[in-house]
Amino acid sequence: MTKLNIDKSESDFLGSTITHWEKEGLIPKEQAEKLRDSYEVKGFDWMRLAKYSFWVALICGGASFAFLIVNDVVVNWLKQLYYTPDIIISIVSAVLAAFLFYWGRRRERLYPEKIFSNEAVVFTGILFTACCIAYLGKALDRGSGHYSLLFLLSVFVYGFLGWRMNSRLIWLFALISLGSWFGTETGFQTHWTDYFLGMNYPLRFVLFGLVLVSACALLRNRKWFAYFWEHTYVVGLLYLFMSLWLLSIFGNYGNLDKWYQIKQISLFYWGIISMAVAGAFLLFGLKNKDDISREFGITFLIIFIYTKYFEYFWDHTNKTVFFAILAASFWLIGRKAEMIWNLKSKKHQALDETCQTQS
Secondary structure (H helix, E strand, O other): OOOEEEOHHHHHHHHHHHHHHHHOOOOOHHHHHHHHOOEEEOOOOHHHHHHHHHHHHHHHHHHHHHHHOOOHHHHHHHHHHOOOOHHHHHHHHHHHHHHHHHHHHHHHHHOOOOHHHHHHHHHHHHHHHHHHHHHHHHHHOOOOOOOHHHHHHHHHHHHHHHHHHOOHHHHHHHHHHHHHHHHHHHHHHOOOOOOEOOEOHHHHHHHHHHHHHHHHHHHOOOHHHHHHHHHHHHHHHHHHHHHHHHHHHHOOOOOHHHHHOOOHHHHHHHHHHHHHHHHHHHHHHHHHOOHHHHHHHHHHHHHHHHHHHHHHHOOOOOHHHHHHHHHHHHHHHHHHHHHHHHHHHHHHHHHHHHHHHHO
């Protein structure tokens, strides 16, 4: 039997879990030994290296293409390509995208272990899909400037492809397109003024993030949504907390000139609201064992606190004292985190020793 190759942290978790099951009599000793022998700790995280290598390859490929088009021969060819009808470019991009999605899907069936190379093919297909929609919009444009409709079209295209191909990567782009549509549509409806129903962009996206997170809560137990639930939940929380962070800095000001004229202390209530929301998600995560909610809550609570610290004390505090307080606070956080980690480690160690003594 091929052994499962896992990280050290995963090995510790599995080891403590198996020991607990053995202690409680849920599995016999022989089965516990079999389970312990079914995995091993990997020496080097080759999967992570593969993931980063493919992303770097895509970035370098983009850079290579950028330098290629600087070449005089290529520039002259692109000048001729400039006169190609937009609808032709859109159709060609659609064909290439369809081929790449088909190829990526086929590779997933034939080579399921090549996760990141398969995703690289799908990602390239996503880019050609975006190109197809963009040039389709140019071909159909009549000067209305209502290009938010292209983002809305992208939501349906990426959403269908993500669901049909069972691809979280494509689904992620559907969620990004959804946010892009919301931002551009509210801007178009107000003729690109500073406010939509009295809200600037950060405040609008706070509501957008809340709606997305609420939708995740309502759809959590739906089978058709289960595969995409976690990614949608994380993206919704990102929209929500990033918008709250910007709101805590800029308040509900839609114009930087007006924001420059006010004192930052006058926006303290936005900071309090942001920290209250982060604290609420932290408590919800702890109470309901929701790791995602808990991690977002604690992370952004710390970000909000330190953002206010920099805003209020940077200009009025001696820099030696300022950084000394900063260092002390991080030391206290690290010390507390270390204590919690050590406490959990001691519990696992005590559990292992108890089981070994009983056996």
